[in-house]
Structures are given as structure tokens and as C-alpha cells.
Amino acid sequence: MAGTLSHIKVLDFSRVFAGPWAAQMLADFxxxxxxxxxxxxxxxxxxMGVPHLDAEGNPTGETSSFLAMNRGKRSIGLDLKHPEGQALARKLIAEADVLIENFKTGNLARFGLDYAAAAEINPRLVYCSITGFGQTGPMAHLPGYDPIFQAMSGLLSMTGTADGLPGAGPALVGYSISDITAGQYAVSAILAALNHRDVVSGEGQYIDISLLDTQIHAASHMAMNYLSSGRLPRRNGTASQITCPWQAFDCADRPIMIAIGNDPQFARFCDxxxxxGVAEDPRFATNLARVTHAEELVPMIAGKLAEKQADTCYAELEAIGIPAGPLNSFEDVFAMEQVQARGLLKALDHPRAGRVSYVGNPVRFSKTMADDGRHPPLHAEHTDEVLREMGLDEAAVAALRDAGAVK
Structure with missing residues (x-):
């Protein structure tokens, strides 16, 4: 079966995380x-990132970060500063549906590859720019990386240990959440623009994605809580600021996560x-009351759970419909029967790294497939292949390579 986007050609001019993640998602489709x-x-x-090791533990020359962001693509080496490299880029643009780039604002205009120039070549092109601060505003010229946007978006004001407790302070989210979030917004926007082109206008358009914008928007209900009440969120460890009990508790052997979503669940949990009598106590009978009186309620729950073994507790809570879960390491994650049943852990062959395990695309279509397993490409692995598809013969490709326009 062909994928849902098998009719779409994408040029991925982006580097590092956000843009490549978006392009990989489109490749998976x-x-x-x-x-x-x-x-x-x-x-x-x-x-950048952790060296990928082979089965014997030897470095393969690949990195975990590149392997995570570039599955399903073909790679060509192109010098955009070279006039012939620019000419090749324009030829590619003429046949493309989508272009994704994350150069600093205005940089591609120096090569005649900005949206205005690209749209002249191909009016149907959907052109998506992903930058730290977007194309407008006083910070548009600045670069940035994920921790900057975690900090500036307000995210770090909500993560970590509460003031006054040991280890108080913010905690960085453990993966590049701002990049991945921006990449997901980019995918949604690109698909929306393609649909508008093909159904409504017949024309492509420009998409401006900012990591700061998307991370603020992704704060969603927490940002709205502040806008509704004027109360700033606080760092609260694993505990929710709007629901209680909704946090990790220590069992006798290891922690367990508890998430009580409504009053009937809380009543069963108390039983x-x-x-x-706790579920009927006016201080705890409703979620709002429980949040207000969390400092009284949480120690009572913690005392009871501290007497139980985590696995036993988890099984017993599952049996009575109480949402709970273990605090897994990735070793635990990939050993879960549920994860194995869903087929999330996959493997493919890589010409340098050997057999590579990876996390497969989680989307399940009923009639088309996602993720065909093309390995993350070697640098410029497909230059000759792509140029031949553009109509260049071996002599022309060799001349371009000798001139330094391609690798």
C-alpha cells in the first residue's frame, strides 16, 4: 500500500530537530x-548527540539524534552558495509540493531561494519556515535552542520542585520538547495548506512557524488558567495544579503514578x-475542594500507599478502574506487552550502523500505511540518483561535483 502522501514531494532544507522532525513525519506518511x-x-x-553503537558496542559514525529525525528521506549534498548549486535548488523547487527550511530569518534570500523567489518558480509550492522567534518582531533575527524556549515560554515556571522544598527550582523537560512541538505544528500547517491548494485555491502559500509561539500555544490549559484567574502556575513536582490526587506516590519498593479524574474514582480509591469517610468529607468531596486542601489530603494517601508494593498496587487499582501507572525507564517501556502489541519498536538495516532499532510512527491508518522503513540516509547518499531524475547524465553530474556544487 502507498502512503497517504505518496503523491507529494518535499524538499527538506532544514537541520537539527524541528524541521527534520516535520519532514520525517511527512516521509512516514x-x-x-x-x-x-x-x-x-x-x-x-x-x-551531535549520542554515538550510535553497533551490536558489539562500537561507534558506527552515526548519531542517535540524526537517526531519530531523518528516517524515510533521500539525501543530496548541495552548495547553496555556488551558482550551479542554486540553479539545481531552483529546479528541485519547480517540481516540489513542499519546502521546509529553518535558516535564520532572511538567509535564504541571499541565495535567491526565499519564498518570494520560490513562488515565482512554483506558485503551487507550500513553503514552511521554522525559526526560533518567527519572521516578525524585534527578536526575529535571533537564533535559539530548545532550553531557551522552555525558559522563555513559561514552561520552566511550571516544572521542577516547589520553592521551599529540597532541590527547589525548575527542571528542564527531558527531551527537546520545543523542537518536537514546533515540528508537529509545522506538519499540521503543511497538510492544511496542501488541502487548501488542492481543494480551494490552486496555489501554495507561506507558513511561518516559531518555536517560541508554538511552545506558548502548547501550554494550552495552563496558560488559559492564568488568563482566566490571574493566578500564575507554580512548580509542583509531579503533581497537577488543577486536579488532586494526580501525582507520583512512593510505594514500599518504588513510585507509582496516580491520576484521579473524577469524584466517583476518588470514592473508589478511598475505599x-x-x-x-474521606470521600464524603466536604474538604475532599469535589476536585476543587481536594486541590484546595491538597496539603491535608496528600499525606493521608501517601501513608497508605507507602505500605504497598508498586506492582501489586498497580494491578489492584487497574482492577477497580483507577488510572495508575509505573514510572518506567525506557528499558521498562520497550518491555511492556502493550508497547510490543502496538508494534512501536521496529528495526531497519542501515549501511553503516547495521541493524537499527527505532520507535515507529504511532499513527495507524485503516487503508494506507505509515513508515516504510527507508533508513536515515548517509550524507549525500542519493545525490546521483536525484540528479539523474532531474535529467542530468553522468558527465553533467561529474562536472557539478568537480565544480564543488554538489557532493
Missing amino acids: GADVIKVEHVKGGDDVRH YLGLD
């Missing part, structure tokens, strides 16, 4: 994604713990 990399070194993330 079947698009032909051509990753356009600099002739010298390629994507920066080829040299399970032997907290007689």
Missing part, C-alpha cells in the same frame, strides 16, 4: 522527501486505601 544538505558535513545533527 509516504511523501518523497529529499533532504538537501551542505556539501561539507551535512546536517549539524550528524555530529481501596481504607480511608473511611
Whole structure:
């Protein structure tokens, strides 16, 4: 089966995380994604992150970060500063449906590859720019990385240990959430623009994605809580600020996560713990009351759970319909029967890294497939292949390579 986007050609001019993540998602959905990399070194993330090890524990020359963001693509090496490299880029643009880039604001205009120029070549092109601060505003010229946006978006005001407790202070989210979030917004926007082109206007358009904007928007209900009440969110460890009990508790052997979503669940939970009369107590009878009186309620729950073994507790809570879960490591995650049943852990063969395990695309279509398993490309692995598809013969490709326009 072909993917849902098997009719779409994407040019991925982006590097590092947000743009490549968006392009990989489109590749997983079947698009032909051509990753356009600099002739010298390629994507920066080829040299960042944890070295990928082979079965014997030896470095393979690949990095975990590149492997995570570039599955399903073909790579060509192109020097955009070279006139012939620019000419090739324009030829690619003429046949593309989507272009994704994350150069600093205004940089591609120096090469005649900005949206205005690209739209002259191909009016049907959907052109998506992903930058730290967007194309407008006083900070538009600035670069930035994920922790900057976690800090500036207000996210770090909500993560970590509360003031006054040991270890108080913010805690960085453990993955590049701002990049991944921006990439997901980019995918949604690109698909919306393609639909508008094909159903309504017949024309492509420009998309401006900002990591700061998307991270603030992704704060969603927490930002709205502040706008509704004027109360700033606080750092609260694993505990929710709007629902109680909704946090990790220590069992006798290890922690367990509890998430009580409504009053009937809380009543059953109290029965399970032997907290007689607590569910009917006006201080705890409703969620709002429980949040207000959390400092009284949480120690009572913690005392009861501290007497139980985590696995036993989890099984017993599951049996009575109380949402709970273990605090897993990735070793635990990939050993879960549920994860295995869903087929999330996959493997593919890589010409340098050997057999590579990876997390498969989680989307399940009923009639088309996602994720065809094309390995993350070697640097410029497909230059000759792509140029031949553009009509260039071996002599022309060799001349371009000799001139330094391609790798």
C-alpha cells in the first residue's frame, strides 16, 4: 500500500530537530522527501548527540539524534552558495509540493531561494519556515535552542520542585520538547495548506512557524488558567495544579503514578486505601475542594500507599478502574506487552550502523500505511540518483561535483 502522501514531494532544507522532525513525519506518511544538505558535513545533527553503537558496542559514525529525525528521506549534498548549486535548488523547487527550511530569518534570500523567489518558480509550492522567534518582531533575527524556549515560554515556571522544598527550582523537560512541538505544528500547517491548494485555491502559500509561539500555544490549559484567574502556575513536582490526587506516590519498593479524574474514582480509591469517610468529607468531596486542601489530603494517601508494593498496587487499582501507572525507564517501556502489541519498536538495516532499532510512527491508518522503513540516509547518499531524475547524465553530474556544487 502507498502512503497517504505518496503523491507529494518535499524538499527538506532544514537541520537539527524541528524541521527534520516535520519532514520525517511527512516521509512516514509516504511523501518523497529529499533532504538537501551542505556539501561539507551535512546536517549539524550528524555530529551531535549520542554515538550510535553497533551490536558489539562500537561507534558506527552515526548519531542517535540524526537517526531519530531523518528516517524515510533521500539525501543530496548541495552548495547553496555556488551558482550551479542554486540553479539545481531552483529546479528541485519547480517540481516540489513542499519546502521546509529553518535558516535564520532572511538567509535564504541571499541565495535567491526565499519564498518570494520560490513562488515565482512554483506558485503551487507550500513553503514552511521554522525559526526560533518567527519572521516578525524585534527578536526575529535571533537564533535559539530548545532550553531557551522552555525558559522563555513559561514552561520552566511550571516544572521542577516547589520553592521551599529540597532541590527547589525548575527542571528542564527531558527531551527537546520545543523542537518536537514546533515540528508537529509545522506538519499540521503543511497538510492544511496542501488541502487548501488542492481543494480551494490552486496555489501554495507561506507558513511561518516559531518555536517560541508554538511552545506558548502548547501550554494550552495552563496558560488559559492564568488568563482566566490571574493566578500564575507554580512548580509542583509531579503533581497537577488543577486536579488532586494526580501525582507520583512512593510505594514500599518504588513510585507509582496516580491520576484521579473524577469524584466517583476518588470514592473508589478511598475505599481501596481504607480511608473511611474521606470521600464524603466536604474538604475532599469535589476536585476543587481536594486541590484546595491538597496539603491535608496528600499525606493521608501517601501513608497508605507507602505500605504497598508498586506492582501489586498497580494491578489492584487497574482492577477497580483507577488510572495508575509505573514510572518506567525506557528499558521498562520497550518491555511492556502493550508497547510490543502496538508494534512501536521496529528495526531497519542501515549501511553503516547495521541493524537499527527505532520507535515507529504511532499513527495507524485503516487503508494506507505509515513508515516504510527507508533508513536515515548517509550524507549525500542519493545525490546521483536525484540528479539523474532531474535529467542530468553522468558527465553533467561529474562536472557539478568537480565544480564543488554538489557532493
